Amino acid sequence: MNLVDTVYLDHAATTPLLDVVRAAMEPFLDERFGNPSSRHTLGVRAAEAIDAARETIARALFVRPEGVVFTSGGTEANNLAVLGFARAKRRQGAHVLYGATEHSSVRAAALALVDEGFEVEAIPAAPDGGIDFEALASKLREDTVLVAQMLVNNEFGTIYPLRRVATLVRERAPRAHLHVDAVQGIGKLDLDLEALGGGSYAISAHKIHGPKGTGALVLTDPAKKPRPLVFGGNQENGLRSGTENVAGIVGFASAVEAAVRDVTATHAHLAALRARLAEGLRGIEGTELLDPAPASGLVPSPAIAAVRLPGAPAEVWLHHLAQHGVLTSVGSACQARNNALSPALLALGLAADEARSVLRISFSRTSSAADVEAALAALARVAGELRVAGARP
Amino acid sequence: MNPSSTEREPAAELSEEPELIVARYGELWLKGKNRRNFEQILARNVLRAVREISPARLQRAHGQLAIYPERRTREVSRRVQDIFGFTSVSPAWSSPKDFDAIARIARHVLGQAMRRYPLEPTVAFRVRTQRADKTFPVISTELDRRIADHVMPDFEERLHVDLNEPELTLSIHIRPENAYVYAERLKGAGGLPVGTLGNALCLLSGGIDSPVAAWLTMKRGCNVSFVSFHSEPYIGEGSKRKIKQLAHAVSHFQGPSRLYSVPFARCQEEIRDRCRPGYRTVLYRRMMQRIAQRIARRAKAGALITGDSLGQVASQTLENLTCIGAAVTIPVLRPLICFDKEETIALARRIGTFDLSIRPEPDCCTVFQPTKPVIRGSLAVCEEEETNLDVEALVDAAVAGVEIIRIRGARG
Structure with a gap:
């Protein structure tokens, strides 16, 4: 595959490593290979590297270092929060709520709790793409122990009004822990984790130009701990046993540092790219940017654009665009059976065929104005190709 | 502990791992001029299939192929079960052609085979000898009886002879150069060797x-x-x-x-x-x-x-x-x-x-x-x-x- 001619617009899936991140990692793939649990100097140096990484991330996110629990990535962080906090609070209640449009790593973990005797319910989505607050208010109970609500939807980019969720949870379900999947938020939005009101946040390195295989569960109050999922040598303060991914963690810290430092500039840059995409799409007949209704007061993440496309399933568009070097994503595969369609897209009220017609274009700090122009040109060409081919329905 | 076996010599100190695999092919297609060609293709298929597990030496005999892998015979045996053309496959041990040697190995093989019946109080059993080498001094039925007499005390009352419907058959093959002993007959993939029909x-x-x-x-x-x-x-x-x-x-x-x-x-x-x-x-x-x-x-x-x-x-x-x-x-x-x-x-x-x-x-x-x-x-x-x-x-x-x-x- 020739990457020189590739326009990569699938950053919500993963991002390329930044040079500074790679440079930070290299010594730990090389001579600094020690096990942080070893007693000799090589080991102690590795442990110190992890300490430093933890402090860097804590400082960037304004949390205490003990609140940063390294995991294998966003999925494990979400699993640790959902399973771990529900189990830790089992004596106080057995009612769990999760957002209707949550990532599978939250939804599937929540549903797995059913086998342990929990009552698990989804918080319905509002027709405007946001949260149905009336339904949420009615579902919150005294014995609700966990609420999981993502910050930015990974498929269509909606930023959820998390403060309002947090306030409601505090009022109606004072025992509940609020977990927030912030994987698509960090590095794109200027976050104040304390003010947002969550008790824990899942973040992932490879979505912000760090390495794959590393993430963290960030606890705003380190005294409130989930039950661990992985047992053994009590690394990560007993919350996540297993020899640490030292190089990955060091790279992760470097990526978080860069992402948070540059977030204002990145946000403005992404917003400009998305605005230009929206403008360009108006010139391609039948396409539609899937934005929250203006009246809803919701805003989309500048990094993610969900586009409804005419004529053929989005996956057909995806492969045609790939022929022109433009790499994108679909939430629901072309032939996905109705029960395999994206639950998030269906929760927005889209019909099955509409869900199959949604293409995701996602940006990051390394995206350029030229990428957007190339994508628009490719979309226009593919529209032509598919229209010609689709002459007879 | 088995009192009768402590009085005797222990069973042969043989490896757990069988030494060879006896793989039998059907005779139906072995008519006429094609036979040699078919056997060659089958041998080639075997060598190619087992190559990644172990180098192996082949010995062709009437209606069967003896496969001697250098190592991991059990795994090679499972692999051979997937090769088309074989009706059945037996992991086996070879023995010099004298009664005492055969009897010692027979006790070992039977000991391993009995692990497949951990819970059964009794197992219907027989010995079956085939003499490809008719010069061997003991005739087949006589050898069956003498080997059975020799091995049965190891298992006290757990074995009883049933010539018609045995659950466990200890087979002894007397061949010109050596003898094979085995107690397992695994199903082969059947069919014809790949490549013989184009x-x-x-x-x-x-x-x-x-x-x-x-x-x-x-x-x-x-x-x-x-x-x-x-x-x-x-x-x-x-x-x-x-x-x-x-x-x-x-x-x-x-x-x-x-x-x-x-x-x-x-x-x-x-x-x-x-x-x-x-x-x-x-x-x-x-x-x-x-x-x-x-x-x-x-x-x-x-x-x-x-x-x-x-x-x-x-x-x-x-x-x-x-x-x-x-x-x-x-x-x-x-x-x-x-x-x-x-x-x-x-x-x-x-x-x-x-x-x-x-x-x-x-x-x-x-x-x-x-x-x-x-x-x-x-x-x-x-x-x-x-x-x-x-x-x-x-x-x-x-x-x-x-x-x-x-x-x-x-x-x-």
């Missing part, structure tokens, strides 16, 4: 049926190559990867092969835009057969193989199969034609292709599918519709765009 080309989709059809044809001695049709850029490379994995998995039973990957979107576009919607599927499949026939010629394959099963989907009625088959002159084998889906699924599970087949990966894009496919197509209509197409040019272009993918087909 080559065939299987139209491989991503579904459950076609890999099973390929396997059945291998079982009858054919070397199978594969052809698949992809609709890029309407669908992605993921589909091609799945087809490769399927070809690789089923080739476990035959060894290295080739997959011819044909670009097919152009044919589909033309048919969709120029022909009656209801006939699309039948016309696509007629084009596939034509292209496959061309490739078969190149691959020196004497037949096409499809996974068709009568009545399973709209294109598999007698009328539609007739329309599709009429597009080519090469024979089309349809090993699953009268299988129920459940029967095919059971085989797919057994040969290890089922889990791959059910992975969701589109093999043809929905934009090409007609809403109402014709159930009882007419050949005349097919031919009339095809006058709207430049059939030869489309076939030429598709064949010119073929990508040849090597299939290792080692351990699946």
